Amino acid sequence: MPTITQLFLTVFLLFAASRVVLRFRSGELSLFGFLFWSGIFGLAAIIVLFPGLTSSIAIALGIGRGADVVVYLSVTLLFYLVFRLYIFIEDLRHDITEIVKKIALKDMDKKNDKKSS
């Protein structure tokens, strides 16, 4: 029987995965990006639903104690948020470049109009 924390984290990861699918379908995310982020959130979901796995992995890696699921998921969440922020800033940069380009081309058209009139 999953705990409330597991249910909450699973719902969050499903939401994150749905964002990945939507971005891929709209063409904003490449196939590589889709596979990468799907893998990250898929892995996080497996760890949430089967926390015992982390202990097995920790023992296999010689860490000595079960990895802290919350810490891992927090890092994943931060990673996701930083990625979103990065995309947002990049989009802003591109928008600024687009505006600068349009102004440059428009200014030239104006000058040519003046010359021809």
Next chain:
Amino acid sequence: MKLLIGIPAYNEQEMISQVIKSLPRKIEGIEKIDILVVDDGSTDQTAKIARSLGIYVLRHILNRGLGGALKTIFSYFRSKNYDILVTFDADGQHNPSDILNLVKPIIRGEKDISIGSRWQKSRNIPFARKIINKFANIITYLLFSVWTSDSQSGLRAFSKKAVRLINLQSDGMEVSSEFFREIYRHRLSYKEVPIVVQYTSYSQTKGQKLSNAPNVFFRLFMRLLR
């Protein structure tokens, strides 16, 4: 056939006049050659000097980087009836006579793109430049599956078809590698043409710097994850 030579320039008042005057005005097989300087928000007299030489000048009100300036050159080309585009650096490192060899495969319709490679002819290339280029070539291959001997060359020629298909995303220096993604994506044919470069103390202060390499790599990688 009409040829446009596009020069992205940022604070190049020392060299821009010399570079523009050195460009060929006639090439066999080309009826008309136009020169366009995109002044990428320079804080010096670059645009004023270029305008005084009677060529086309577009001015960015803000500095957007090499990729931003190249996007404007591509947009200008598309809005006019040109057949071939050549991009040429404003720092005086390129030899104008190489343009002829570069446009030949495009005029003949043999290739969609030709890229000047500095590593086959040039001597005395600074060590730091060699390292940057090797690193960039490997990254370009890993990310875009196209092997090139000079992924950072600024001297290139494009057919009308290539300009129509190429969709540049990057604003900064990473745009140089992005051309290879577009070559791969659109299955464009390309040829490397050996060119000569003159590395002066001035030109070495321009272009790619070793310290900028991790940033360029990070941006290219993040672009793949989008």
